[in-house]
Amino acid sequence: METVWFWAVAYMLVMYVILDGYDLGTGIIHHYVAKTDLERRTVLRTIAPVWDGNEVWLIAAGGTLFFAFPVLYASSFSGFYLPLIIVLWLLMLRGLGIELRHQIDHPMWKSFWDATFMLGSLLLAVFFGAALGNVVRGVPLQKDGYFFEPLWTTFTVVPESGILDWFTVLMATVSLSTLTAHGANWVAMKTNGDMQARARTASRKAWMGVVITSIGAGIATSVIRPGIWDNFIHFPLGFLLPLLGLLGIIGMIYFNMTGQDVRAFVSSSVFIAGMLGATAFGLYPVLLPASTNPAYSLTVHNAAAKPYALNVGLHWWIIGVLLALGYGTYLHIAFRGKVAAPVAEEGY
Numbered sequence: 047m048e049t050v051w052f053w054a055v056a057y058m059l060v061m062y063v064i065l066d067g068y069d070l071g072t073g074i075i076h077h078y079v080a081k082t083d084l085e086r087r088t089v090l091r092t093i094a095p096v097w098d099g100n101e102v103w104l105i106a107a108g109g110t111l112f113f114a115f116p117v118l119y120a121s122s123f124s125g126f127y128l129p130l131i132i133v134l135w136l137l138m139l140r141g142l143g144i145e146l147r148h149q150i151d152h153p154m155w156k157s158f159w160d161a162t163f164m165l166g167s168l169l170l171a172v173f174f175g176a177a178l179g180n181v182v183r184g185v186p187l188q189k190d191g192y193f194f195e196p197l198w199t200t201f202t203v204v205p206e207s208g209i210l211d212w213f214t215v216l217m218a219t220v221s222l223s224t225l226t227a228h229g230a231n232w233v234a235m236k237t238n239g240d241m242q243a244r245a246r247t248a249s250r251k252a253w254m255g256v257v258i259t260s261i262g263a264g265i266a267t268s269v270i271r272p273g274i275w276d277n278f279i280h281f282p283l284g285f286l287l288p289l290l291g292l293l294g295i296i297g298m299i300y301f302n303m304t305g306q307d308v309r310a311f312v313s314s315s316v317f318i319a320g321m322l323g324a325t326a327f328g329l330y331p332v333l334l335p336a337s338t339n340p341a342y343s344l345t346v347h348n349a350a351a352k353p354y355a356l357n358v359g360l361h362w363w364i365i366g367v368l369l370a371l372g373y374g375t376y377l378h379i380a381f382r383g384k385v386a387a388p389v390a391e392e393g394y
Contacts (some may be wrong), residue, residue: 047076047350047353047356047357048114048331048346048347048350048356049330049331050355050356050360051114051115051346051360052326052330052331052333052346052348053326054110054114054363055107055110055111055114055115055324056322056326058103058106058107058110058367059103059107059322060318060319060322060323061103062101062103062104062107062226063174063318063322064228064315064318064319065096065100065101065103065125065271065374066097066100066101066104066184067224067225067228067229067318068093068164068225068228068229068231068232068249068311069093069096069097069100069167069229070167070168070170070171070225070229071167071171071174071225071228071229071231071232071391072092072093072168072229072232072233073140073143073163073164073167073168073229074164074168074169074171074222074225074229075226075230075233075245076089076160076163076164076167076168076230077160077161077164078244078248079233079241079244079248079252080241080322083153083156084387084388085240085387086156086160086260087148087387087388088237088241088385088386088387088388089233089237089241090144090147091385091386091388092232092233092385093144093232094144095377095380095381096139096374096377096378096381097144098141099373099374099377100374100383101137101276102370102374103370106367106370107368108305110363113355113359113363114351114356114359115333115344115346115349115350115351116349116351117191117344117348117349117350118333118334118344118349120191120192120194120217120333121187121191121193121334121344121349124192124194125185125192125193125194125195126177126195126209127195128179128196128209129176129197129209132173133170134226135174136166136169136170136173137166137170139165139166140163140166140167140170142159142162143159143160143161143162143163143164143166144163146158146159147160147163165176166318168222171218171221171222171225171226172218172221172222173218174221175217175219175221175222175371176209176210176214176215176218176221176257178217178219178221178325179213179214179215179216179217179218180195180214181269181329181334181335182213182217182267182270182271182274182325182329182335183203183207183213183214183335183336184250184271184335184336184337184338185207185334185336185337186205186206186207186336186337186341187334187336187337187339187342187343187344188338188339189339189342191342191344191349194204195207195208195209196207196208196209197209197210197211198211199211201215203270203359204337205337205338206337206338207337211325213266215269216259216262216263216266217263219255219259219342220256220259220260220263222255223252223253223254223255223256223259223352224252224260224307224314224317224318225246226252226255226300227249227252227255227256227314228287228311228314228315228318229247230245230246230248230249230252231249231298231302231307231311231314232311233245233248233311234246234249234302234309234311234335235307235308235310236308236383236384236385237384237385238384241287241308246302246305246307249298249302249310250302250303253295253298253299253302256295256317257295257297258287260295260321269343271306271335271372274325274328274329275328276328277327277328277330278327278328284324284327284328287323287324287327288320288321288323288324289322290316290319290320290323291316291319291320291322291323291324292320292340293313293316293319293320294313294314294315294316294317294318294319294320294321295317296313296314296315297309297310297312297313297316298310298313298314298317300313301313303313316356330346331345331346331347332344332345333345333346333349334349
């Protein structure tokens, strides 16, 4: 049952990165794609109906973590207290940037919230990538299951590393380039004309970064945590996950070059799912590796709730996920297709 919950949490995080990932990517390329106020309002309209619903997956993943792996929840939320607070502020500022820019019709007001939206989206992509890097690299867990990390120490990978070092920064660049390409594919899919052309160009530039940084991250991960390949060696079917990621990046490049925006967006989603799935597969059964002593690592066995709670909770989790999937699917179907430029009296 612990394994089922491990993959349940992984599934919810993958859904969050795919769905809110294109929201973040839209914010990152906001100033590049949209040159006028009307164009910026149009870009915002591509995500306006869905961005807050997409964030439900992050909240649900945190709630699932609290329920299924309470030890991991307590340890990680205390050890990552500083970056989590930063992420919380960035999420709020990004939401304010979307909702407040159209409240006052003044160029300075709109420019301030546009910059807030862009900066919040960019930094969230960076912090989420660094967070994944910390999970892969390991954190200085103590025997009691707790740890504390400063924002940075020496920028080298040592047992007492900070949140930021050269490896986690490298993972942050993977996240930044991936979500930029993902958001650019979304905007290209939802717009026409000059904005669509600029979005395709942004995607083309970003996927070059995705290829370079992903290769670098793969090599660095093999050096820092060579054991991440053990599960693939014992269960070769697991290689389907990185293969899926490889097909995703190839598809994204090909469909972007041929102007097939819907397929390019699906391909970037496949790339995200494949690479995150491969990371989870490689780490299993470890939830949070210990850089101090491998024996202190939190796993699905020593961090899980009691079997009775896991069994009962699974029924309610399935109901909740089906509701979230149904609501999200309805929103994306209801607002499918190209986005029209707003008229003067409309919001965004």
